Amino acid sequence: MKSIIKKNNYSVQPKVSSFxxxxxxxxxxxxDREVWKAFDNGDELAFNLIYRSHVKRMYHxxxxxxxxxxxxxxxxxxxxxxxxRKRGALGEVECIRAYLFKILTREILKNLKADKVSEIRFxxxxxxxxxxxxxxxxxxxxxxxEMANKELVREALGQLTSRQRQAILLLYEEGMSYKxxxxxxxxxxxxxxxxxVYRAMASLKEILVGQEIKPKE
Amino acid sequence: xxxxxxxxxxxxxxxxxxxxxKNPDKNTQHFWEKWLxxxxxxxxxxxxxxxxxxxxxYKEGEHLTDSAYIDIFENILSADKxxxxxxxxxxxxxxxxxxxxxxxxxxxxxCAWMGYYHTFLYSEPAPVSNKTFVIKRSTPLGSRSLITxxxxxxxxxxxxxxxxxxxxxATSNRWVELKGEGFFEIKKNGxxxxxxxxxxxxxVMGTSFNVKVEENKLSVALMTGKVMVKDxxxxxxxxxxxxxxxxxxxxxxxxxxxxxxxVTGWKDNVLVFDSDNFENCRKKIEAWYGVEIILKGxxxxxxxxxxxxxxxxxxxxxxxxxxxxxxxxxxENRKVELFx
Numbered sequence: 001m002k003s004i005i006k007k008n009n010y011s012v013q014p015k016v017s018s019f020x021x022x023x024x025x026x027x028x029x030x031x032d033r034e035v036w037k038a039f040d041n042g043d044e045l046a047f048n049l050i051y052r053s054h055v056k057r058m059y060h061x062x063x064x065x066x067x068x069x070x071x072x073x074x075x076x077x078x079x080x081x082x083x084x085r086k087r088g089a090l091g092e093v094e095c096i097r098a099y100l101f102k103i104l105t106r107e108i109l110k111n112l113k114a115d116k117v118s119e120i121r122f123x124x125x126x127x128x129x130x131x132x133x134x135x136x137x138x139x140x141x142x143x144x145x146e147m148a149n150k151e152l153v154r155e156a157l158g159q160l161t162s163r164q165r166q167a168i169l170l171l172y173e174e175g176m177s178y179k180x181x182x183x184x185x186x187x188x189x190x191x192x193x194x195x196x197v198y199r200a201m202a203s204l205k206e207i208l209v210g211q212e213i214k215p216k217e
Numbered sequence: 218x219x220x221x222x223x224x225x226x227x228x229x230x231x232x233x234x235x236x237x238x239k240n241p242d243k244n245t246q247h248f249w250e251k252w253l254x255x256x257x258x259x260x261x262x263x264x265x266x267x268x269x270x271x272x273x274x275y276k277e278g279e280h281l282t283d284s285a286y287i288d289i290f291e292n293i294l295s296a297d298k299x300x301x302x303x304x305x306x307x308x309x310x311x312x313x314x315x316x317x318x319x320x321x322x323x324x325x326x327x328c329a330w331m332g333y334y335h336t337f338l339y340s341e342p343a344p345v346s347n348k349t350f351v352i353k354r355s356t357p358l359g360s361r362s363l364i365t366x367x368x369x370x371x372x373x374x375x376x377x378x379x380x381x382x383x384x385x386x387a388t389s390n391r392w393v394e395l396k397g398e399g400f401f402e403i404k405k406n407g408x409x410x411x412x413x414x415x416x417x418x419x420x421v422m423g424t425s426f427n428v429k430v431e432e433n434k435l436s437v438a439l440m441t442g443k444v445m446v447k448d449x450x451x452x453x454x455x456x457x458x459x460x461x462x463x464x465x466x467x468x469x470x471x472x473x474x475x476x477x478x479x480v481t482g483w484k485d486n487v488l489v490f491d492s493d494n495f496e497n498c499r500k501k502i503e504a505w506y507g508v509e510i511i512l513k514g515x516x517x518x519x520x521x522x523x524x525x526x527x528x529x530x531x532x533x534x535x536x537x538x539x540x541x542x543x544x545x546x547x548x549e550n551r552k553v554e555l556f557x
Contacts, residue, residue, distance in 0.1 A: 051290060056281045063279035072279070074369045074404070077289045081296040114406045131276035134269065172273040175239040178232050198230040205226055 032096045040090040064130045075107040098183035129162040164200035228266035238270045355379035359507015373400040373484035376504045398429040400484040416449035427481045433466040438480045488526040506531045514557035
């Protein structure tokens with residue numbers, strides 16, 4: 001029952017330029033693996049499709065790691081340049097978005113590390129990755145002390161690790177499957193992704209269930 | 218565990234449940250709607266889980282602008298061209314003729330467009346040692362280009378300018394030798410970056426600045442970051458943002474502020490005239506459009522011209538000149554004749 005057949009979501013983005021010709025339906029319907037293969041074989045249309053379907057989300061995703069927007073743009077650009085150069089020798093890709101997110105994260109981190117003076121400083125900024133928000137109204141609709149609790153929600157969310165936040169966001173906000181979350185985050189096993197999310201949710205349980213929360217002394 | 222035994226946290230971490238909440242399709246809808254009817258006691262907890270899943274979002278985040286979306290796309294394709302390896306697969310691509318045709322149109326249109334802006338003269342690198350060699354890039358009169366170096370630094374090269382840099386720039390020596398005019402956007406990577414102009418060095422870490430080499434002077438205009446200029450005589454000058462350093466051939470140095478548009482507008486295809494006399498206008502137009510201007514008529518000595526042109530045609534610029542000077546013009550074979 002749990003086998004999930006997920007359609008790949010090639011959302012059509014607004015036409016921004018005349019050189020972006022709408023790809024024919026036939027290629028849009030294809031699963032990621034085939035689109036990727038076509039790209040590997042040098043099909044420019046496949047490249048076009050990959051670019052238009054993913055680049056905006058990549059940028060938004062990258063901005064969860066760094067505020068240096070020029071850096072994000074450069075990383076995206078370099079990723080595609082290097083992928084294009086490696087055409088003919090690219091490996092198989094099941095989920096293009098997960099793959100692109102993964103290499104984008106790697107590229108950004110590489111640059112951030114090169115940029116930062118000390119490792120300690122890097123560890124510090126790493127904790128800031130993937131800021132998350134939960135609309136407080138979704139948690140406690142009928143609560144009276146809502147304002148006080150908003151603070152608590154924020155605090156609880158802040159206690160999640162950046163990897164927990166990343167996994168939750170990929171799952172909820174990006175709508176990825178656990179397999180894709182695992183691919184994006186570089187886990188060998190899908191269950192690692194499942195565990196991370198479960199633990200994060202369990203640690204938020206008190207707030208989520210809406211029991212009275214005692215503020216910390 | 219079965220769904221009827223699920224607690225809130227279990228729902229929150231369940232893939233099939235999340236899928237229904239986020240991207241409902243026939244499968245999930247069919248299942249969950251039925252399931253809820255059978256388990257009314259779970260209704261409250263399910264609604265709660267739904268509102269939490271929907272309530273989670275990125276706290277902030279940037280959105281790619283359309284112009285950046287296009288820029289990146291263009292840079293990616295032009296990088297192919299730099300490598301001399303164009304759309305490898307598409308020529309020997311497969312069965313689908315339709316796709317091939319569209320791709321051809323796409324690429325042809327793109328090439329034509331790129332050709333207009335980015336006509337590089339790519340000269341074969343000259344071997345220096347076994348591994349490292351020097352790469353030369355130049356632009357002919359009338360065209361400008363953007364070059365991305367291996368360390369992701371960028372160089373905008375103005376008309377009839379040239380840069381040389383080592384092939385291992387990303388990994389060891391970060392230096393570029395410049396002739397003409399260039400706008401540099403240098404990426405920080407822990408190692409210094411040097412721009413060489415004859416015996417003068419500009420040393421930077423990560424900055425953006427404009428360098429213009431003329432016959433008898435060198436100007437360095439700093440936009441962001443910090444640079445250090447060292448000349449052969451041992452002079453050292455630090456520059457801060459919005460400062461411009463001019464070094465005369467005579468050895469005189471002076472600092473001033475500068476008009477960003479006038480100095481760096483060219484990299485964004487903005488041609489600026491600012492009370493320029495005829496000689497200056499002629500030089501600017503000739504370099505910008507790669508044409509020769511031949512003055513066959515008379516023009517009053519006091520004539521000066523101001524104007525800002527963004528991506529404009531030669532025709533439009535000449536129309537402006539014509540309007541203020543009264544000179545007529547004729548454009549033919551990269552020559553512009555001016556007459557009364």
